[in-house]
Amino acid sequence: MTEPSKTVQMALRVNRESVEATVPVRRNLVDFLRDDLGLTGSHVGCEHGVCGACTVVVDGAIMRGCLMLAVQADGCEIETIEGADQSGRLAALQAAFHRRNALQCGFCTPAMLLTAAALLEQNSKPSRDEIRDYLSGNFCRCTGYQEIVDAVAEVAGADT
Amino acid sequence: MNFQAPIGSSLPRDRAKRLLAGRGQYVDDIQLPRMLHLAFVRSPYPHARVKSIETIDAVAMPGVARVVKGADLVGVVSSWRGTHNLFPGLKAPEQHVLAGDTARWQGEAVAAVAARSRAEAEDAAEQIVVDWEELPFVGDAEVALENGATFVHDSLGSNQAFAAEVKQGNTELAFQDAHLVIERRFRFNRHTGVSLESRGLIADYDPSADRLTVYQSHQTPHQQQDLYARLLDIPEQNVRVICPDVGGAFGLKHHLYPDELAACAISKLLERPVKYIADRFESFLSDIHCRDHTVTARMAFTQEGDIVGMQVDDLFHAGAYSQYPRSSIAEGNQIIRLCGIPYRHEHYRAAVRMAYLNKSLLGHIRSVGHPIACAVTEQLVDLGAKQLSLDPVAMRRRAYLRDEDFPTTSPGGIALEHLSFHGCLDRALERIDVDAFRREQAQLREQGIYRGIGFATFVDLTSIGPEYYGEGGQHISAQETCLLRLEASGGIRCYTGATDQGQGIDSGIQQVVAGVIGVPVQDVKVNSGDSELCPVGGGSWGSRGAALAGEAALRAGQELRRNILNIAGVLLQKVPELLDIRDGAVVDATSGAKQLALAEVAQIGHFRPYMVPDNTPSDLTVTGRYASRDRMFLPANGLHVAILDVDTDTGLIVFQRYLVVHDCGRLLNPLLVEEQIRGGVVQGIGGALYEEFIYDDDGYLCNGTLADYLVPMAAEMPDIEVEHLETPTATSELGAKGAGEAGTTGAMGAVLNAVNDALTPFDVTLSEVPLTPPRILRALGKI
Amino acid sequence: MKAPDFAYLRPNTLEEAVAALGRFGDDARILAGGQTLMALQNFRMASAEILFDINWIPGLSDIHEEPDCLVIGSLVRYAGLEASSLIERDAPLLSEAVGHIAHPAVRNRGTIGGSLALGDPAAEMPACMLALNAEMVLCDANGERRVPADEFFLGLYETTLRPDEILTAVRIPKARPSQCYAFDEVARRRGDFALAGLAIAGKAEGSALHSVRLAYFGVADRPVLAVSAMAMLEGQSLTAELIDRVREAAIGELDPPDDPATPAAYRRHLGGVLVARLLGQLRERLL
Structure with missing residues (x-):
């Protein structure tokens, strides 16, 4: 691409399905996922990369959906909460969150789950401090965080 | 009555499973055909005249359906005034959806663009040219009330919105005779609720039916239905407000906001669905804020450590207008009624003044006024103890209201049933060995580690009765109704006027219904958040769901149970008193032997009603209704204890331990109550340490993003131990009191006292929150 | 809070990129x-008419070593730095x-090059x-x-990078066994x-210490x-006693900006706290 363009045609995979789309270049990834693909489980909380609610998985790594253009996902493998839920890979975390009520309004929850899963992939036995550290970029206004930390620790088999 | 499981069981919530799967539906997830998106042009100035608004370029922008100015909405939507009849002296100016010739706060909307997408609406909004004439502004309540101050509203002839005083005994005399008088000036800076999901709605007006459907992220659908009907002149039976999943609310979503009403008006004007989702800039600029109080308070003591009396002067402001429909007086009014409330004392004088100034509106956020009254009282108690060389625990033990003092009416005029101050303190001392802590504290000080402990006793005025808003002239229900319907299959549908933004009141009600009737909890499905389908109720605010909607659910459950047993009695040829419902079946009350499935009863009731004599009550759709009588509030109580370290080099604070002992009467679901407490504590810690709106000398908000308005995050927050006492209220059968705000109520006081305790060796006292590192180091004389 | 309209350009090679920057650099x-x-x-708040996405350019995402230095491609992500054993060995700071x-x-x-090209003084x-x-x-x-x-950092978000240039890499002298280092920051x-x-x-x-560099951030318009x-x-x-004098000297030469949330005096004070703490750590390590 050597000439500037205002829309881009792209092909990517989202939740293990192929997607082709022509998007305005200014649309960010989370708006594209929500508004164009109907994947409303990713949420928009601040649109400046602080709250973490829009976190999605891009080529295996968690990223802020509001700090990436949709066109930058061209050729990428994207996973949102909908895909991660259906794959079953979050099942243990979801069950622990449910049992411990590690969510109230649920707005932060999909991103919190994806972030917690990313932590456990890297570090299967995180300490409470490591859990709090890793989740420190995800704002939750309801719970006070403790039950979330407990739930992640429980799944990691750590002492709670 | 016999309170059986699942009432009191720690059950997880039904709603949570959907949310965990990413299947929640928040308002921004909803798309309607032909829907337009709104963006607003907001005043960049705290006070400015709008000389003209030029829209030609904006109208021509791609995707724009309409550019709307205030004049375009004349005749479409009415104005309002944030009055309250219980406070007849409150002067409330008229407010409009879009500012007319004057903008009175930075962020006040003056025009709107409706376009195909939010991005295009923002593009066009940038092309609107407003000719502003900056006006002198008032940014401080003290300045606002000085002679010669610029008026925020010329029509009022003053910036003073309200003043009131509460008095008991004679504080002047009592203070003269007192052994010790402690006086402090406190500052509680301004913060807000910061729900992660911002405010938002879709307004869908259908002119063919004169019908307005609003999907809104809100706490009080029936209140909104009434307001939209009246202000937009639509028959109320044609207005429906649906609150889908709501991503946090905390009080900031139980008001009428001009931009949200503008969205409804524009939908009516354009006859199309209109979506407005506040972005984070708009949230910080236009959400209701709270606190911003300056309190000067004095407490008088005897030599032995009894409290003689208290004098309180609170100065605050409403922002530019009195919020609607509840008015802005409550935070100040709660403060003057709540100071000193846990303690025996006879002489009390508390005065409040509320000003108008050129800032966004202040109103009700989680725990209105309470954290301030608690922090003021508890710091004065600690300072008194220090002066009298008494241990702060012993001081409290001595000065608390005692079991034999109840029932009583506080000097601030609050009727108190039985409150468990001593029980809470006992329980806290079982968990925390204060003597051992003092030894540890002394050792740590030798190493340069400054650890402190802070106690904060609180009373929480929950579950406001109809005497407050009913008498105040607001159409806000303090009565709750629960509708139950036994389905033919034996399952139960429940409709409540309370709403659930994640607190779990749906689950609490589900448990009450299941427990009262005797069915498994999964057989009860609770529906809420729809002004058309649900019985009229107040929604959720002010820690009211469990006590009010829970009692209504109990009454409805009792009636449905009675009717089920009536039908069963006819079928079984037994008197209903010999039957019971257990685990979803009608059983013999004595033997427990199963007699009938609920489905069998329901099918008789629905399809073969002739089997039951006409005079036997056998309705399978029933309602239960509850409103308190002759009491304004249902006070709950508790105690917070914070233990933390202050880094005296950096001013940073690290929590070591946090304990809450809480008494909210009967617990419907301890798991959910504990979660409410913890979330509330962390929100309170936000106000105590982090959250503060900062304005520069020109009146501009300096920290209107989530990067510079600091909310508490996981890494810095403590684990919070929660202990329960259960002193049921005798005013209802269920005995529950509210719990949603208790965590926030005490946190500020506990943290403030702990920091001051930690800094005892330096002989400094901080009385301003948030306790930012620069404030701490300034107090220490290090900067 | 939606981005304004802009155009997007995605060069596939460095040559394409610098050629295009030559054409469009100012916008x-x-x-x-x-x-x-x-x-x-x-x-x-950013007014660029064209966003120039360099993420597709090959060769900018590597870390490799030369005899005396590490060359870190500008597109190396922070997570890549964290995970790199070369960085751990040769640039432990x-x-x-x-x-x-x-x-x-x-x-x-986020990338190392992005951070450097932006020149955020608090980064x-x-x-x-x-x-x-x-x-x-x-x-x-x-x-x-x-x-x-x-010579690179000139002021608030200002560097010597010209509009027609791309930062492609940083070259960091390899840490010798004699290197001493320390790092800390104060954040709420x-x-x-x-x-x-x-x-x-x-x-x-x-x-004995030689050629020690004390590089502050968050206390001026640039590091x-x-x-x-x-x-x-x-x-x-x-x-x-030396640490104390160094602390005084550092406080004396820092001249942080005042802002309504964070007074200059506080940042300056932290400058002293940090240098004393980090030199204290170094002293313990060198004992």
Whole structure:
């Protein structure tokens, strides 16, 4: 691409399905996922990369959906909460969150789950401090965080 | 009555499973055909005249359906005034959806663009040219009330919105005779609720039916239905407000906001669905804020450590207008009624003044006024103890209201049933060995580690009765109704006027219904958040769901149970008193032997009603209704204890331990109550340490993003131990009191006292929150 | 809070990129990790007409070693720095600093080059480059030039990078066994931009320090060296008394900006706290 363009045609995979789309270049990834693909489980909380609610998985790594253009996902493998839920890979975390009520309004929850899963992939036995550290970029206004930390620790088999 | 499981069981919530799967539906997830998106042009100035608004370029922008100015909405939507009849002296100016010739706060909307997408609406909004004439502004309540101050509203002839005083005994005399008088000036800076999901709605007006459907992220659908009907002149039976999943609310979503009403008006004007989702800039600029109080308070003591009396002067402001429909007086009014409330004392004088100034509106956020009254009282108690060389625990033990003092009416005029101050303190001392802590504290000080402990006793005025808003002239229900319907299959549908933004009141009600009737909890499905389908109720605010909607659910459950047993009695040829419902079946009350499935009863009731004599009550759709009588509030109580370290080099604070002992009467679901407490504590810690709106000398908000308005995050927050006492209220059968705000109520006081305790060796006292590192180091004389 | 309309250009090679920058440079802004730029776009505070996405250019995402230095491609993500054993071995200061940057999801996307080209005065990477005496490699259509960190950061979000240039790599002198280093920052919350931070690197021969660089961030309009404090350390062994004098000197030469949330005096004070704490750590390590 050597000439500037205002829309881009792209092909990517989202939740293990192929997607082709022509998007305005200014649309960010989370708006594209929500508004164009109907994947409303990713949420928009601040649109400046602080709250973490829009976190999605891009080529295996968690990223802020509001700090990436949709066109930058061209050729990428994207996973949102909908895909991660259906794959079953979050099942243990979801069950622990449910049992411990590690969510109230649920707005932060999909991103919190994806972030917690990313932590456990890297570090299967995180300490409470490591859990709090890793989740420190995800704002939750309801719970006070403790039950979330407990739930992640429980799944990691750590002492709670 | 016999309170059986699942009432009191720690059950997880039904709603949570959907949310965990990413299947929640928040308002921004909803798309309607032909829907337009709104963006607003907001005043960049705290006070400015709008000389003209030029829209030609904006109208021509791609995707724009309409550019709307205030004049375009004349005749479409009415104005309002944030009055309250219980406070007849409150002067409330008229407010409009879009500012007319004057903008009175930075962020006040003056025009709107409706376009195909939010991005295009923002593009066009940038092309609107407003000719502003900056006006002198008032940014401080003290300045606002000085002679010669610029008026925020010329029509009022003053910036003073309200003043009131509460008095008991004679504080002047009592203070003269007192052994010790402690006086402090406190500052509680301004913060807000910061729900992660911002405010938002879709307004869908259908002119063919004169019908307005609003999907809104809100706490009080029936209140909104009434307001939209009246202000937009639509028959109320044609207005429906649906609150889908709501991503946090905390009080900031139980008001009428001009931009949200503008969205409804524009939908009516354009006859199309209109979506407005506040972005984070708009949230910080236009959400209701709270606190911003300056309190000067004095407490008088005897030599032995009894409290003689208290004098309180609170100065605050409403922002530019009195919020609607509840008015802005409550935070100040709660403060003057709540100071000193846990303690025996006879002489009390508390005065409040509320000003108008050129800032966004202040109103009700989680725990209105309470954290301030608690922090003021508890710091004065600690300072008194220090002066009298008494241990702060012993001081409290001595000065608390005692079991034999109840029932009583506080000097601030609050009727108190039985409150468990001593029980809470006992329980806290079982968990925390204060003597051992003092030894540890002394050792740590030798190493340069400054650890402190802070106690904060609180009373929480929950579950406001109809005497407050009913008498105040607001159409806000303090009565709750629960509708139950036994389905033919034996399952139960429940409709409540309370709403659930994640607190779990749906689950609490589900448990009450299941427990009262005797069915498994999964057989009860609770529906809420729809002004058309649900019985009229107040929604959720002010820690009211469990006590009010829970009692209504109990009454409805009792009636449905009675009717089920009536039908069963006819079928079984037994008197209903010999039957019971257990685990979803009608059983013999004595033997427990199963007699009938609920489905069998329901099918008789629905399809073969002739089997039951006409005079036997056998309705399978029933309602239960509850409103308190002759009491304004249902006070709950508790105690917070914070233990933390202050880094005296950096001013940073690290929590070591946090304990809450809480008494909210009967617990419907301890798991959910504990979660409410913890979330509330962390929100309170936000106000105590982090959250503060900062304005520069020109009146501009300096920290209107989530990067510079600091909310508490996981890494810095403590684990919070929660202990329960259960002193049921005798005013209802269920005995529950509210719990949603208790965590926030005490946190500020506990943290403030702990920091001051930690800094005892330096002989400094901080009385301003948030306790930012620069404030701490300034107090220490290090900067 | 939606980004304004702009155009997008995605060069596939460095040659394409510098050629296009030559054409559009004044109206363009390079998009690397985007962890700051995207937020500014959403705020409508960045006014570029063309976003120039360099993420597709091969060869900018590698870390490789030359005899005396590490060459870190400008598109190396913070997470890549964190995971790199080369960095851990040859630039341990970076390993220590990178964990302070924001949060995992941001570190997975944000790049070292983006941070340096932006020149945020409160960011960690610019100060580390200054402490480590790194060189920035800048390319335009005519070739590359190397600019030492000392000359690269000019002011608030201002660097020597020209509109027609791309920062392609940084060259960091390899840490010798004699290297001593320390890093810390003060922030209200984990991952926040620092209220003040300090990166230290130098040589220790026995207990004597040489060429120690004290690079502060968050205390000025750019990362700054506390040069008079540095001079006091030359050839010296750390003692409590010396640390105290260095602290005084550092406080004396810092001149932080005042802002309504954070008074200058507070940042200056933190400058002293940090240098005393980090030199204290070094002293213990050198004992």
